[in-house]
Amino acid sequence: MKNSFYSALIFFICLLLSSCNPSSPATKKEDLTPTKALTYADTISGILFKNCSPCHRPGQAGPFNLLTYADAKKNANKIKFVTQTRYMPPFPADVSYAHYVDEKVLSPTQIEMIKTWVEKGCPPGDTSKIKAPVFYEGSLFGKPDVVVKMQEAIPIKGNGSDHFFMIKIPYQLPHDTFARFFEFVPNQRKLAHHVNGHLINYEDEKKADVFKGKTYSLDIPKGDGNVYTQMGLLNDDGSYPILTPNTVYYLPGYAPPVYPQHIGGYKINKKGAFFLKNMHYGPSKSDCEDISAINIFYGPKPTRPIQETQLGTFGIAPTEPKLDIPANTVKTFRSHWVTPTDLSIISVNPHMHLLGKSFWAYALTPQGDTIRLIKINKWDFKWQYYYTFIHPLKIPAGSTVYAYGVYDNTEKNPYNPYHPPRDCKERDDFMSMGTTEEMFQFIFTYLLYQPGDELMDLSKKPTFHN
Ligand code: HEC
Structure with a gap:
């Protein structure tokens, strides 16, 4: 009796001690700087510049700027709220499950500091010594080597329905070279819903004028090869040019992944075009136009090509069962695939639409070990990142990759497009x-x-200039 009392007491003391331990894993060393005053100038500006300003600045997705003391003070209560709830900065992946490059996650200490600062009435400190970071306007990264724009404005009708276009964005460069990555920069940021584009490389002698032909075409019936001719996509003799699929990609909240020098990247010939096979604009209330751009960032010749594949819709393994989500149900689906050879996984990108509720993927090796890939506890359609691992993950041959998606087609899902909910099916037709x-x-x-x-350290990225 006495013994168990003492062991309970000791257990309780241990619990107390562990909760006071300042080196608990959630607290980062850099936060423990008691010498700095809790003012905008000394502490808060640093947190906001690093974690918020990249999006909260002119030309980017954030609905207001967070570059000055006045910006922060004006939005102080909102800032306190969205950091307390971890709504901002947006990062849906669970970082207690797996770690990634550039995790947009504030530490508990940073969140607490923001709260206290706001409650103390936002003391400014000596703001005269604070300089807001300088960003390049049309890019998340810095000044691109080349910017190519849509040749002519794409007309979007204000009829309240979705619009799908095929768009050609041709260019001519001084010489053949290599690109590290391409960044799609939407002009109609609120309407750009998603983009999927390919890179076309023309051999010099096979194409006289890359700018000839129609710039865009409305959604066309499947298998109509004629449209490629009308858009001037083929070589002059009618043969097909060299096409590298899926090189340009965009979704709200998406940023192209950037890898170390020698992996990934593309060869680009001096004559070429981006072919946006699927430019999807959401419904607009009034007629408007779009002239979006693609930033090209040059890079060295890649020695290790990156490959990309997918499970589920349009993938190498089917969705199980078929993706039918009856109204008023919450349903789980999965897909699984056995790796034929040893792979080094670089990044993962789960994709669902508005009924998505949660997502989970991992690999199981033939020895029975689990390799964690990603867990998203609360799906958010707005933030579909490519999550890059800090070191490539080796998945040995014969492992099974499992992916699970939970869908909520009930009234409880605030993003459900239909009230009352309607039966929902998987689309097997890219165009619609x-x-x-x-x-x-x-x-x-x-x-x-x-x-x-x-x-290999995938967090080591090239530096970009403003
Ligand atoms: C990756 C881009 C990105 C980052 C980083 C980011 N935001 Fe946002 N923020 C957005 C976008 C886009 C919205 C509007 C859509 C939404 O509410 O989800 C938004 C919305 C907000 C809102 C809500 C506005 C409203 O009235 O509903 C607040 C407040 C906010 N952000 C503050 C912050 C703070 C503070 C940080 C840093 C700690 C931050 N954001 C980091 C992109 C970002």
Whole structure:
């Protein structure tokens, strides 16, 4: 009796001690700087500049700027609220499950500091010594090497329905070279719903004028090859040029992943075009136009090509069962695939639409070990990142990759496009793919495994200039 009393007491003391332990894993060293005053100038500006300003500045997605003391003071209560609830900065992946490059997550100490600062009436400190970071306006990264714009304005009718276009964005460069990545910059940021585009490389002698032909075409019936001719996409002799699929991609909240020098990247010929096979604009209330741009960032010749594939909708393994989500149900689907050879997984990108509720993916090795890939506890359609692992994850041959998606087609889902809910089905036709139809995709990029890949540091990225 006495013994168990003492062990309970000791347990309780241990509990107390552990909760006071200042080096608990959630607290980062850099936050423990008691010498700095809790003012905008000394502490808060640093947190906001690093974690908020990249999006909360002119030309980017954030609905207001967070670049000055006045910006922060004006929005102080909102800032306190969205950081307390972890709504901002947006980062749906659970970082207690797996870690990624550039996690947009504030530490508990930073969140507490913001709260106290706001409650103390936002003391400014000496703001004269604070300089807001300088960003390049049309890019998340810095000044691109080349910016190519849509050749002519795309007309979007204000008729309240979705619009789908095929769009050609041709260019001519001084010489053949290599690109590290392409960044799609929407002009109609509120309407751009998603983009999926390919890169076309023309051999110099096979194409006289890349700018000839129609710039865009409305959604066309499947298999109508004629449209490629009308858009001037083919070589002059009618043969097909070299096409690298899925090189340009955009969804709200998406940023192209950037990898270390020698992996990924593309060869680009001096004559070329981006072919946006699927430019989807959401419904608009009034007639408007769009002239979006693509930023090209040059890079060295890649020695390790990155490959990309997907499970689920349009993927190498089907959705199980078929993605039918009856009205008023919450349903779980999965897809699984056995790896034929050793892979080094670089990044993962779960994809669902508005009925998505949660997502989970992992691999199970033949030895029975679990390799954690991603867990999203609360799906948010607005934030569909490519999550890059800090070191490539080796998935040995014969492992099974499992992906699970939970969908909520009830009234309880605030993003449900229909009230009352309607039956929802998977779309097998690329062209009619809208937000109100569902998809289940687990997209991932990988290298064919080479010994030592585990040591590669994917957070080491090139520097960009403003
Ligand atoms: C990756 C881009 C991004 C980052 C980083 C980001 N935001 Fe946002 N923020 C947005 C977008 C886009 C919206 C509007 C859509 C939404 O509410 O989800 C938004 C909305 C908000 C809102 C809500 C506005 C309203 O009235 O509903 C607040 C407040 C906010 N952000 C503050 C912050 C703070 C504070 C940080 C940093 C700690 C931050 N954001 C980081 C993109 C970002």
